[in-house]
Amino acid sequence: MEMIFENLNYMHWLVLGLALVIIELFLWSVFLLWIGASAITVSIIFYLASSTSGAMQLLIFVLISISVTYLAMKYYPIKTVDDELNNKAKSHIGKECEVMSIKNGIAKVQIGKSLWFAKGLDLNVGQIVQIVDVESSTFIVKPSK
Secondary structure (H helix, E strand, O other): HHHHHOOOOOOHHHHHHHHHHHHHHOOOOOOOOHHHHHHHHHHHHHOOOOOOOHHHHHHHHHHHHHHHHHHHHHHOOOOOOHHHHOOOOOHHHHEEEEEEEEEOOEEEEEEEEEEEEEEEEEOOOOOEEEEEEOOOOOEEEOOOO
């Protein structure tokens, strides 16, 4: 194991860094980009200061990788897919629909071929309403303009 560390030079780090960056092109995760950039940085450092032991190179690589990954996550957070993706009701906010029936203050509105429950003030059968919010699976609607 010691022999592996003692034979490390800047070219090993450069190849590792470039390989990780190339792999990142196919994965789209961004994580390997920062690790690859760290390996390339280590290769530059050890090109300039080549008399460093392999264990020290590995330690510096780990420290740079952790630092760069932390900074990247802090200043360039990964944008997650909005939770509306798996919430069909929320995807209808802003749409207009027709009130089909009203019973006990709860209306049924039709969107496409589906009927949904809706609540709102002063609703009448046949009225066109706009969906402004969703509570559970019930639309909150207001009269359309």
